[in-house]
Amino acid sequence: MDLFLQQVLNGLTLGSIYGLVALGLTLVYGILHVPNFAHGALYMVGAYVAYFTMVDLGLNYWLAMIAAGAVVAFLSVLCERLVFHPLRNAPPIHDKIAAIGILLFLEAVVQMYWGADFRRMPTPYTEILHFGGLTIPAQRLLIIAGAFGLMGALHLYLKKTMTGATIIAMAQNREGAFLVGIDANRVAMMTFAIAGVLAAVGATLFAPINLVYPAMGHLLIMKAFVIIILGGMGSIPGAIVGGLIIGFAEALGGFYISNEYKDVIAFALLVVILSVKPTGLFTKGVR
Amino acid sequence: MDRLMNFFVSPVLKWALLVLAVVFPLISDNEYHIYVMATAFIWAIAVYGMNIITGYCGQLNLAHGGFFAIGAYVVAILTVDHGWAFWPAFIAAGLAGAIFGFLVGVVSLRLKEHYFAIFTLCVGFIIYLLLEKWEALTHGSLGIINIAPPEGFGFVDFTETVPFYYLVLAFLVLSVWLVSRLSRSLLGRTFLAIRISDDLAQSLGINLMRNKVLAFVLSTVYAASAGALYAGVVRFIGPAEADVVHTFDMITYLLVGGIGTLMGPLLGTLAITWLTQMLQSLEEYRMIIFGPMLVILVIFFPRGIVGGFLTWRGRRLANKASQQDQGGESQASTQTSGTPGADKQEAGNNA
Secondary structure, eight states: OHHHHHHHHHHHHHHHHHHHHHHHHHHHHHHHOOOOTTHHHHHHHHHHHHHHHHHTSOOOHHHHHHHHHHHHHHHHHHHIIIIITTTTTSOHHHHHHHHHHHHHHHHHHHHHHHOSOOBOOOOSOOOEEEETTEEEEHHHHHHHHHHHHHHHHHHHHHHHSHHHHHHHHHHHOHHHHHHTTOOHHHHHHHHHHHHHHHHHHHHHHHGGGSOBOTTHHHHHHHHHHHHHHHHOTTOHHHHHHHHHHHHHHHHHHHHHTOSTTHHHHHHHHHHHHHHHOTTOSSOSSOO | OHHHHHHHHSHHHHHHHHHHHHHHHHHOOOHHHHHHHHHHHHHHHHHHHHIIIIIISOOOOTTHHHHHHHHHHHHHHHHHHSOOOHHHHHHHHHHHHHHHHHHHHHHHTTSOHHHHHHHHHHHHHHHHHHHHHOHHHHOGGGOEEOOOOOOOOTTOOTTSHHHHHHHHHHHHHHHHHHHHHHHHSHHHHHHHHHHHOHHHHHHTTOOHHHHHHHHHHHHHHHHHHHHHHHHHHHOEEOGGGGOHHHHHHHHHHHHHHOTTOSSHHHHHHHHHHHHHHHTGGGGGGHHHHHHHHHHHHHHHOTTHHHHHHHHHHHHHHHHHHHHHTTTSOHHHHHHHHHHHHHHHHHHHHHO
């Protein structure tokens, strides 16, 4: 039983990180209908910025997180302005290729500056807590609390503020949003900035129990895509639920079925689901 | 000027290129250059496959590198572990490409646009993971060494660079010829119709699923055959062949040359390969240049070198035609102004 609970806890940790990254992806998709393949690279840049603010500048963990959020949000907005905005009327294949271009560029730049070595990010929260038979590293608790806190904050922002409402409006109906005078450029930039912050914070939370290296975003971005397809592209609750499903499937599958193949589980799930239902689990119609 | 332009779209250019390719090993005394050229030709074959599904049919397939690796692994496993000769293994690789392509295609092509791209990205990754983890079959992350080279006949020995170069060249010419036949056939037109609009194509009575799967299987057979040749020349392969980076490289080749054009894949592959060779020290960081280049290309030159040239030529011809008609009835000029699109299409199929 304790082992099972331990796996549930692991699943929750993984799921909350996946959820954060998938949220950014799904927000961007909802606004621009761009599957942003570069999102994983932004996550990776976030981890590197946090790592170097902590190790080279000697600042504390929270300042590093803020720095990472700011830098990645800026980069993300820059991508929107320079790349996705000019391509907004191009055939859909073009922005996918452009996103791949950004991904390749960011990875190459990081690798040139900081090398391809695996690095371990330090964290001030190294205690290990015990509840009954459960052992919980403090960082994992921080991940869960941080991720869900951020999701809650995002929910409030989208539902309670005017700018948040404009984002939702544009995701629901583009033309309708223009009709009531919503500035598309502002909303797009805002969305990309939020997506960037979510990715960077996710990276800073997750990096201490994982490793930091240039290809760290690859697997994660693919899983995030699986999640948003599961949850319906553009759906915010879908991204969170999908993230938890994949997180639990991996933790439990990795423990009870095969640890070797645990990374395949998410993709196998996707293949099975899309074979049965080509529009994804929670989508209402095909876009 | 006009004669030069016509030369570029005439079959003469293709023959000239072929002659150039045939005499290349005779004028170049650097064996390494011939080797680079031969591997570039192999990649070009794979890119031609990608052009069928992505260029003509309009579906961005991100598992192409995975199918390349499947071809390479079939040859490697059959020749090393089961003692097959290269040529039977080569045919088996092509068949494996077709079978896996069919299976993946039937499932993935029910999905549209973004879903298809994401799905194939995941398929590519599953292929990579399986090659790395399934040690009993694929030797795991160590890779497979001592793959049998293609058997020669008579005095011809394909383990030497120059004969191998001609072998690959022959396959390349065959591939280009097949694609050029394809693009002019009804089937090629059908693919183009699907690229332009699924719904329109369907309303013309085109069976979307059957044609898309056919295009997909053709492309995976190209990829697997290219992978098999690659295994024959490099003679050592590992799971890294299935890395998504190779797929991204192929997209770059395709986009630089001109997506959906006949000579684009070849020109793009050769241009980028030699550019990379010249910037050898940059090999690892080539993406710092190629990444932004991809972005700039899709924003400003989405049709690549060949497509860009054809567009420019089409516009020029149209301008000239409308200038000549200036004095004539307005009806005629509206008619000719309608032609550049058709003209471009025509040229696109011939170039």
